[in-house]
Every structure is written in C-alpha cells, then in structure tokens.
Amino acid sequence: MRRFKLMVAMALCMPMLSAAAGDNHVSADADMAKIEAGDFTMGSNKVDRSKKVGEFGAAKPWYQDEHPEHKVKLNAFMLDKYEVTNSQYREFMAKNNVPPPDRWMETGYIISMKKDKLLALDVEELRKAAVKVFHLDMDTRAMSKEDLLKEIDKKFITIDKLPVTTVSWHDADAYCKWRNKRLPTEAEWEKAARGTKALEFPWGEEWQAGLSNTGEESWEYGAAPVGSYKTDKSPYDVYDMAGNVREWVADWYKPYPGAVYKSPDFGEKHKVVRGAGSGGQGHYALSLFQRTAYRGYLDPSTRYTDVGFRCAR
Numbered sequence: 001m002r003r004f005k006l007m008v009a010m011a012l013c014m015p016m017l018s019a020a021a022g023d024n025h026v027s028a029d030a031d032m033a034k035i036e037a038g039d040f041t042m043g044s045n046k047v048d049r050s051k052k053v054g055e056f057g058a059a060k061p062w063y064q065d066e067h068p069e070h071k072v073k074l075n076a077f078m079l080d081k082y083e084v085t086n087s088q089y090r091e092f093m094a095k096n097n098v099p100p101p102d103r104w105m106e107t108g109y110i111i112s113m114k115k116d117k118l119l120a121l122d123v124e125e126l127r128k129a130a131v132k133v134f135h136l137d138m139d140t141r142a143m144s145k146e147d148l149l150k151e152i153d154k155k156f157i158t159i160d161k162l163p164v165t166t167v168s169w170h171d172a173d174a175y176c177k178w179r180n181k182r183l184p185t186e187a188e189w190e191k192a193a194r195g196t197k198a199l200e201f202p203w204g205e206e207w208q209a210g211l212s213n214t215g216e217e218s219w220e221y222g223a224a225p226v227g228s229y230k231t232d233k234s235p236y237d238v239y240d241m242a243g244n245v246r247e248w249v250a251d252w253y254k255p256y257p258g259a260v261y262k263s264p265d266f267g268e269k270h271k272v273v274r275g276a277g278s279g280g281q282g283h284y285a286l287s288l289f290q291r292t293a294y295r296g297y298l299d300p301s302t303r304y305t306d307v308g309f310r311c312a313r
Contacts, residue, residue, distance in 0.1 A: 029078065032313065033192065033236045037076040040191040041198035043256055044293040045069045064261040065253075066293045069198075072187050079184055079192045080310035081238050082226040083163035083245060084175065090160075092175050103166040103305055107221065108133040112156045118149060161225035163245045163308040169271045169300035172248045172309035184312035186251040186295075189274045193242075194292035195235030202234040202241045207287035212243030214286045215278040222278045222305065242290040245308040246273040253297035270297040277306030 048062040086109060093100060094113065104110040108129075111118060121129065123145045130136045130148050134155050140148060167175075169183075176182050184192070193202050203211055210217070212232035213224045227239045234241050253270040255261065273296040276289035288294065298307065 031081055032078040033081050033238050035074075035077055035079060035188070035192050035236050037074060038196065039071050039073045040194070040196050041069060042072045042187055042190050042293070043067060043069045044291075046293075060263065060265070061261070062288060065255070065259075065263060065295050067261060068256065068258050070256060070258065072191070074187060074191060077184075077188055078313040079188065079236070079238055080181075080312070083240055083247065083308045083310050084172075085160065085226055086162050086164045087160035089164040089167070089175060092178055096178065098171075098174070101164060101166040101171075102303060103164075107155075107159055108152075109156065109159045112159070118152065123148070158225070159221065162221055162223050163226055163240070165223065165245055165305050165308050166303040167248075167308065168303050169248045169298075171303075173250075176309070176311040179311055181311035181313045183248060183250040183309065186249045186272050186274065188312055189241075189247070189249050190292060192236050192238050193234050193274070197235070199235070200291055200293075202238075202292060203231055207290065212240070212276070212290060213278045214243045214276055214290065216286070219278065223308075224278070241275050241292070243276050244278055245275070245306050246277045246296055246304075247275050248272075248300075248307065248309040249274055253295070265297060269299070271300040272297050273307060277304075 044063060044066045045068060046063040046066065086104070089101070090113060092098070100110050100113075118126065118129075126145055126148045127140045127143065130140045130143075130152060134152050136148075136151055136155075138151070143151075173183055194200075199205060201207060201211075210231075212229050213219065215222065223244050226244070229240065229243065232242050232244070233239050249272050251272045252268045253263075253272050254266050255263070274294075276286070276294070289296075298304070
C-alpha cells in the first residue's frame with residue numbers, strides 16, 4: 001500500500017490530465033429545465049405540534065425560519081435538472097488545476113484522472129489496492145490484472161454518475177461560473193422544487209417512503225447516481241430535490257421579510273443549503289428535511305459528504 005499511496009500523491013502533484021476533447025463550458029440546455037416567470041408561494045406557516053424537536057437534536061426550532069409564507073415573483077430562469085456529478089467536476093479540475101474533493105481520496109476516484117498509474121502496478125499491488133482502496137467486494141486473490149482493472153473501472157463509472165460532494169460553497173460557486181452559469185438563489189431553488197401550487201414535496205402533498213434517496217435504502221456511497229429516483233421529480237422535471245444530497249444555493253441565511261423569529265445564525269456568515277441528504281434520523285425527521293420549504297445552512301468554507309450543488313442560468 002505504501003507504493004500505492006505514493007502513486008496517489010504523485011497524481012495529486014502532477015498536472016492534471018485534460019478531460020474530454022473540446023471546451024464544454026456551457027452544457028446543453030437539454031440538461032437544464034426552464035422555470036417560467038411569475039409568482040410562487042415561498043416558505044410556510046407550519047407550526048411544530050409534535051414537540052419532537054428535542055428528540056432529534058435539531059439545531060433550530062422546526063419551521064420557524066420558514067415563516068412567514070409569502071409570495072415571490074421571479075423572472076424566468078434555467079436550472080440544471082440534475083446535481084453536478086463527479087465526472088462533470090473532474091473536467092473542471094482538469095482544466096483549472098484545482099484541488100480534488102476529499103471524497104475522491106477516500107474512494108480512490110482521484111486515480112481516474114491518472115489511470116496509467118494503475119497500469120504500472122504489479123498484480124499483487126493491484127489486488128491490495130482493489131480491496132483496501134476501491135473496496136471491491138469479491139475475492140481478488142486469484143484475479144488477473146486485466147480482470148482487476150475491469151472491476152476498478154466499473155467503480156469509476158459508478159462514481160462518475162454520483163453527485164460531487166465535499167465541496168465548499170466557494171468551490172461550487174467557482175464551478176458554476178466556469179460553466180458560464182451561477183448558483184441558484186434560494187427562491188429559485190424553492191420554486192423549481194415546489195412549482196406554483198406550493199407543493200409540500202416535489203412530487204405532491206404527502207410524504208412517502210422510498211420516493212427519494214434519504215439513506216433508508218442501501219447505496220454503496222450513500223448518494224445514488226443522479227436521477228436514479230424518477231419519483232423524486234419536481235413539477236419542472238428537476239430531479240433529486242428531496243433527497244440524495246443537500247445543495248448549496250447563492251443566498252446568505254437570513255430571515256424572510258416580515259419574520260418574527262430571530263436566530264443568532266442569521267446574517268452574512270452562513271450560506272443556505274436546500275434539499276435533504278442521504279442520511280436521516282427516522283420517518284418524521286426525514287419527512288421534515290425533504291419538504292420543499294425546509295431551510296438548512298452551513299459555513300460556506302465547510303465540506304460535507306452529503307452536500308453538493310447544481311447550477312442555474
């Protein structure tokens with residue numbers, strides 16, 4: 001493993017390989033949904049009648065920062081149908097020589113940018129790497145080098161389609177700008193998720209288990225490949241807005257106009273994250289976090305395994 005770890009370090013220090021040929025700064029509009037101009041209902045007037053907030057160790061009172069429900073008028077905009085994937089972010093890295101997400105070191109995905117380094121390993125080293133780095137769930141002791149490389153490549157293909165995570169707000173902002181896009185505002189994200197009928201969840205008014213990736217189902221990396229849950233689709237055909245990973249948006253965490261609730265966390269110190277991640281704390285908590293009006297917030301410099309993003313234009 002020592003030589004393999006050295007290989008990883010070399011991959012990080014050497015100039016990154018160029019991604020696919022061509023300069024695809026602006027992805028096709030086919031991968032974006034158009035959200036028409038007009039009014040929508042933002043926030044909620046819900047009240048916590050369950051008194052379970054302490055049971056789940058919530059950092060803030062339930063629903064209070066969503067008050068009051070109010071009308072917001074937005075211009076038309078475009079929003080990515082899917083969360084930004086590892087493969088898309090890899091292109092950004094390759095062309096801008098930026099540091100990789102920490103998650104890529106944990107999964108071994110960083111080596112997808114330097115596959116020639118895998119070819120340099122002998123079969124015994126590759127067997128060790130297959131188990132200890134890529135976590136192949138199979139007996140590798142009798143596998144040939146060719147078979148090992150095929151299985152590792154399958155891992156890369158799977159991780160390609162996962163939403164990129166362990167990226168800060170600043171990382172996400174830089175990526176969107178490189179694509180000639182931007183992070184969506186909090187209002188844009190919520191309208192895209194709930195439509196003009198103020199839906200409680202992207203699919204409707206009632207919470208149902210299994211309609212989105214909340215961690216109740218088993219995915220090797222926690223998150224599922226983007227768009228895996230056809231039921232987690234908003235009225236505008238935007239996917240994974242109730243589950244998979246939480247998403248950075250442009251706004252600072254501040255009270256809505258007319259709000260009574262006061263939080264010491266309001267101000268220009270935390271950025272809003274929207275949507276639910278693939279880790280929950282039971283039925284009630286999951287339904288709370290999956291709601292289209294739910295607001296989360298984080299220090300913009302932090303990086304989490306269940307926080308990603310999508311871009312707007």
